[in-house]
Amino acid sequence: MRSLVEKLCRERVLSEEEFIALIQGRDPQVTALLAQRAAAVRRKVYGDRVFIRGLIEFTNHCKNDCYYCGLRCSDRVVERYRLSEEEILGCCHRGYEMGFRTFVLQGGEDPGYPPERICALVARIKEAHPDCAVTLSVGEQPREVYQSWFDAGADRYLLRHETADGDHYGMLHPARMKLGNRLRCLRDLKDIGYQVGCGFMVGSPGQRPAHIARDLAFIHELQPHMVGIGPFIPQKDTPFGKEKAGSAELTVYLLSIIRLMLPNVLLPATTALGTIHPRGRELGIAAGANVCMPNLSPLAVRKKYAIYDDKICTGDEAAECIRCLRGRIESVGCVMDMGRGDHVTLSGKEVDRYV
C-alpha cells in the first residue's frame, strides 16, 4: 500500500486497478500516511487557508427525479419554495457585510427560474458586488445557456457528475437522465471558461470500489478546478430512504487521494461530511480539503432544502455558523480565509513546484 501512495504522490495518478487496490487496502496506517501527504501538498499550494463560500439555496423546485435526492419532482411531501431576486440580493448583502466574497447559488432545475431570469440575477449580484465571485449550481443546461450566464458574470459552476460509470448512473437516475449529457455539460462549462467543479457521493447505493476508481480516473482526465465529494445520506421520502449511508472515513480517505491527484484543487469539506460525523469537516480539512460552504439562505427556508435527512446548521444564523466554523478550522491548525479564493492558477501564483 505504501508504494501505491508513493506512486500517487510522484505521478499524481494511478491505473484504475491500482485505485481499486488502494481503496480496498484502506487501513488506519495508510489513511494517516495519505492524510499527512495530502495536507503537506495543500499547505505548499494554499498555505493553511480554508476558503469560505456563502451558499444560497434559492429554490427547491426541481423537474428532475434523481432517486437519492429529497428535492426530486416525485416527492409530494417537500414544501416547495423559491426565493425572489430581492431576497437573494438581501442574502448576498448580509453575507458581504460579514466578509463573504463568494456566493454560491444552488437549486433544483426549476422551470420557475428560467435562464433569462438567472442571467439577470447574476448581473445584479455582480453589479452590487463586483469584487465577489458568483458560483452557479443549477444542473444541466444547453451550452448557450451556460455561455449566457458566463457572459452575465458568473465565475464558477458546480455540477457533480455523481458517478462516472454509465450503469451505476442508470441505477441512481431515471432513464431519461443520461451520464453522457452530464459529462457534455462539464466539458462545455470548462471550455466556456468557468472554474468548474465535478464530484460524486461516497457510498451511494450500488457503488463499488471499481466505480470509485472510475470516478477518480474521470476526475484526473477532466482536471476540474473544484471537486465536491460527500457521503450519501438517505432521505426518508426517496426510493433510497432505507439504504445505508456512506462512511465519513472513506470520504476523508478519498479527499486525500484527490488532493494528491490534483494539488491545486479547491476541495470542500462538505456539509454532508459534517452531518455524518460530528468532526467530519475537521477531519476532511486535516486530510487535504480547503473549502467550507456555510449556509446564507434565510432561516425560514433552510429546513426545506432537505436533499438528505438530518442536515446540520439548518437552525443557525450565518454569523453563528462562521463563528463555529472558525473554531473547527483552527482546531486543525488552519485559518479561515474569507477572500474570493480563486483556483491558484487564476491568481497568478506559480503552481507546479508543490512537492
Ligand code: SAH
Ligand atoms: N440541481 C443541482 C444541485 C443538486 S444538490 C445539480 O443537479 O447539480 C447538490 C448535490 O447534493 C448533488 O449533486 C448530489 O451529489 C448531492 N446529494 C443529493 N442528494 C443527496 C443525498 N441523499 N445524500 C448526499 N448527497 C446528496
